[in-house]
Amino acid sequence: MPVSNIIQIQDIHKSFGKHKALDNVNIKIKKGSIFGLLGPNGAGKTTLIRIINQIIEQDKGTVKIHGELLEKKHVYKIGYLPEERGLYKKMKVGEQAVYLGQLKGLNNKEAKQRVKYWLEKFNIESWWNKRIEDLSKGMAQKVQFITTILHQPELLILDEPFSGLDPANSELIKNEILQLKKEKTTIILSTHNMNSVEEICDEASIINKSKKILDGKIHDLKDKYTNNKWTIVYIGNKMSFTNAVWGGWKLENHDSINEKTHVATIELLDQLKISDFIKGIVNHVEIQEVKKNSPSMQDVFLNVVNNG
């Protein structure tokens, strides 16, 4: 088994009563990558995350971390930010973060130092003695993020880390995630926010109705679901444009920027190549710009979830 895989999930099955939550799921996650775990609500993502966190046990299959079967000692290597955030409301920020750090194997002194370091880094050192119930939701999220990464986990599991954050804090957390990646932390990002997947994930898998239906590098996924759609900006009139090439393409959309300049979205059908299409229109209109429309992760997601 290649050493570069930090997590290897094999043939995982899990049922709750009659409901199948996970059905034969296989996933490999490379060390130091950011891995997107995607899927609609109720697809089984949280169940999978809970299995990796040893909160619940799978019915069948194995999870290996660094090639070893998952066991108790591995909880110290994992950091987990659940989708439903929570801290002890009556406990003070500092005390609580130190406690959670200690539960993840830090000693008291280490934990205190690191909490201090992070509070200073986020410019919130004055919060040490504040109770969680006195913080705003966004503030509490920051504290929660700190408690998740305090013990410098090798594997960080973030379930919707950006939900409920304002753009500034979102950016802050995003940069921290990228920084952690540089420091060789592997990150599993479970989210519905496809923009963030495109922005920061290296690989992703999509789970739907308890089955994994797709996985791979983000780039490859997009290529796989690519369509032959192009955006062409030209000067001229619409009739000349549409009549220049006969057959083999379809006009998807047509907009005018001003009286003479237009934007057309076309889809090439059959064997028609974009170069042939351009050759056909180049004498009728003046071409300003030609750009391939690559699919977004959103498109990929919708495509596989709705059609798969």
Added chain:
Amino acid sequence: MGEIWLIIKREYWTRVRKKTFIIMSFLGPILIVGFIGLTAYLSKGNKNNYEILVFDEGKMFDGVLRNSEKYNLKWSPDDKNYEEAQELFKKDDNLDLLLYLPSNLIKTNSMTAKCLYKTIPSSSAQKHLTSIINEAIELYRVNKNNIKIETYRAIKTRVNLDIIDVENQENKNIQRKGIIGFIFAFFIYFFILMYSVQVMKGVIEEKTSRIIEIIISSVSSFKLMIAKIIGVGLVGFTQFFIWISVISITSIVILNSVIPDIYSSSIQSQGPLTVNSGESAQIIEFLFYQIHWPSMFIFFGIYFIGGYLLYAGMMAAIGAAVDEETDTQQFLVPLTIPMIFALSMISSVIDDPSSTLSFWLSEIPFTSPVIMLVRIAMGIGPSSVEIWEIILSISLLFLTFIFTTWLSSRIYAKGILSFGKKASYKDLLKWMKS
């Protein structure tokens, strides 16, 4: 082990530092002692001194009837008859009682004297008046028959009847000891319920604040539950020790200031002919020499641990099964009924501590902590409870708690991850089985 210790520490410290804990620790026992003191004070009657007008029809009691500061006797003027004496008594606000001693009182053995009041005299005042009249008549007759006072004292008797166990002669007046047992039983009920409910509340807090998922990604849910139960239990013990210390200190202070009073007042009130040792002194003898306090506290400790562990596990399961505290009622009621039933059965147990009913109530784990303490207070031995019964009861309690904790942990593990719906008994059963 490390993380269990960490959780115990957190559960313990967050509770012990709470204001409510500190207030309860000191206010609780002071209130208890204060309440007992107040009851004693009120039952003594709020009247300190009585001004008593004596209408002595036969003119035979002057100088014989014992006068004292507390019961100050005034003699009705010789020229007034009984009706006029009554008028005088009604008009004079300083007079509290009118004592009518008919002339034939001294002649026969069973005559009735009368005491007229404006506000009813306390029972101790009534007792006192009866005793000084008896004393006066006896003294009159002693003199009349030329008997020496010393001879009379040697003859006069006042017998107390001690109810004594033939096998264990030290063990006497067990019914009265049952009262002490009742107090202990009430405390153990209170402590078990209060602290096991705290476990439930702690679980609900972790579930509703959603921190539960973070904690159980570090420790197993079973360890978390056990650590929480131990941590809260230690808080209970801490509170118990504080209570005992505060109660001991305040009662010693109070007794020190009150006992001399009781002794001196009971000695002072003794006339030349009275030989009874005084009720208060008897109570003190009972409290200090007849109740075996060390064994009471040791068994309180053991039954608190057993009873608390039995209930705390189930309370944890209830906390895990609900989403908010208001949903707990349906599960709490059946759990607390056995304990309340046990409390209501205490008087029957005191009545006959070695009956079959007493035996079973003190063996069944859900009632045994409450009932067994009553029986133990009444003495270990054939008249109340045998050693083997105690050993069996404790063993049953601990075996049951292991079983219920195991069952509860299964409900707990499923419950803490189930959000948004109220669990039914059917769900609990399903979680137990799976």
